[in-house]
Amino acid sequence: MITIVESLFHIPGVVSGRALGLILIIGIFILGIYYMRRRKLPYIRRVAAIDAIDEALGRSTEMGRPILCSYGRGGFAYSVIAAMSVLGHVARIAAETDTRLLVPTGGSHTGYLTRELAVDIVRSQYQMAGKPEMFNMDDMPFLSGEQYSFTAGYIGMLVRERPGAVIMTGGHSSEAMNIAEMSNLVGALTITSGTYVSNMAALACASDYIMLVDEQPAAGAYLSRDPEQLATIRVIDIYKILSLVLIVVGLIILNATGNDFIRGLLAS
Amino acid sequence: MSWFFKSKQVNLAILVASFMMGFVPYFLEVPQVYGFANTLTMVSAVVGQFAIVIAIYSQYRRSLRFISERRKGWVYNIYLLVLMSVMILMGFLVGEHHASYMWLVNSIVAPCSSVVYGILAFYMFSAGARAFRARSLKAALLIIAGITVLLYQAPLTGAYFPGISPYAVFLTEKVGMSLNRMFSIAIITGAIMLNVRMLTGRELAFMGFVGEEGS
Numbered sequence: 001m002i003t004i005v006e007s008l009f010h011i012p013g014v015v016s017g018r019a020l021g022l023i024l025i026i027g028i029f030i031l032g033i034y035y036m037r038r039r040k041l042p043y044i045r046r047v048a049a050i051d052a053i054d055e056a057l058g059r060s061t062e063m064g065r066p067i068l069c070s071y072g073r074g075g076f077a078y079s080v081i082a083a084m085s086v087l088g089h090v091a092r093i094a095a096e097t098d099t100r101l102l103v104p105t106g107g108s109h110t111g112y113l114t115r116e117l118a119v120d121i122v123r124s125q126y127q128m129a130g131k132p133e134m135f136n137m138d139d140m141p142f143l144s145g146e147q148y149s150f151t152a153g154y155i156g157m158l159v160r161e162r163p164g165a166v167i168m169t170g171g172h173s174s175e176a177m178n179i180a181e182m183s184n185l186v187g188a189l190t191i192t193s194g195t196y197v198s199n200m201a202a203l204a205c206a207s208d209y210i211m212l213v214d215e216q217p218a219a220g221a222y223l224s225r226d227p228e229q230l231a232t233i234r235v236i237d238i239y240k241i242l243s244l245v246l247i248v249v250g251l252i253i254l255n256a257t258g259n260d261f262i263r264g265l266l267a268s
Numbered sequence: 269m270s271w272f273f274k275s276k277q278v279n280l281a282i283l284v285a286s287f288m289m290g291f292v293p294y295f296l297e298v299p300q301v302y303g304f305a306n307t308l309t310m311v312s313a314v315v316g317q318f319a320i321v322i323a324i325y326s327q328y329r330r331s332l333r334f335i336s337e338r339r340k341g342w343v344y345n346i347y348l349l350v351l352m353s354v355m356i357l358m359g360f361l362v363g364e365h366h367a368s369y370m371w372l373v374n375s376i377v378a379p380c381s382s383v384v385y386g387i388l389a390f391y392m393f394s395a396g397a398r399a400f401r402a403r404s405l406k407a408a409l410l411i412i413a414g415i416t417v418l419l420y421q422a423p424l425t426g427a428y429f430p431g432i433s434p435y436a437v438f439l440t441e442k443v444g445m446s447l448n449r450m451f452s453i454a455i456i457t458g459a460i461m462l463n464v465r466m467l468t469g470r471e472l473a474f475m476g477f478v479g480e481e482g483s
Binding site for chain 1: 312
């Protein structure tokens, strides 16, 4: 059956086995642009973890402690890009409220590039707030290009600086647990995001708030309050519902008749 | 000239062109563009090498400031600077495959990394202990599922309570796997939608265009 599905979705000029993926991505793009132009706001539930960012910043300011925000240790993955939006938001409020912002950087060999971007984002926010003198490059240290050296440095910063809140978004893997637990130990309000599926459950236990699955890629749109960006969240819901329906219908058909057309469709 | 490279439109055009260089060869059979993707990867690798120099400079500057101001933990910064300098010098003088350089990696870097990784087990334990408090129905269900899988994974209990095996396997392979797939679908869709916002110029915070200019 899988062969039949593959031949059904064979388009000349398209790499074999990738036609359906191409159609789905083009579909997402068209739907996304359609909803952005309509600017019709869908219902958007409250995302506790994103709402808690402002609470965390306020807490740090009141306590007179710094806020620590990291964007992951990877290169230009979607999770790091989404985390940059969160970092920009945190830096803006930190600049406005005169709260010291710490951003540990590094953690991988691709982290060198993203670091420069993060520095640029934070510096821009201080400049826009009219306080360029408050930007301190030493508060954005490059800890290491190695994962666990970075982790040790990160934990060292937590212990020495005792931040009031830790916002750890972006692509973190196993070191996320070390950081989240240490953050708890120093009494910081801990907000994390679970993009690495395998440690999502563990992070949920260790954090005060966690952004799950598609909440992080949507965080930039959610924080911007821009109707055009928020409208795109509807497309994510449409695709999730479509996928769920396909999976449930496929399961019923497969178990009832033995026909694996939908499984082949999804596998292609 | 700097205004040209700081322009939002120019940056967006470069972003779209780079996206197409990666997207087109992945989906379409157009041999003419295969080379572009490789070239782009090489360009980013070269830029990355420059970024390494800036990162090392920032670490030196910060550590020297910590030492000169005798800030908390300044002694560790001496250790860090000495080791970093030795590693850089050895790398330049004898190369990364030389026995003396490998000794530094195997005797200092690797054991320290292993220690940090090993501590993870204790952190998992303490986080688990906090989570295992049945304050609601959901928390109670989590505890039952967690203990079932935990007992199954532990060698002794697995041997003494074989009856637990089918339930643990069901929870791991059916419930866990299906949730994993659902998470993957949601993450991928969210990531593609993020790309749509980026390519249409709505979300450009990652390029440094923040506030009124983008984002």
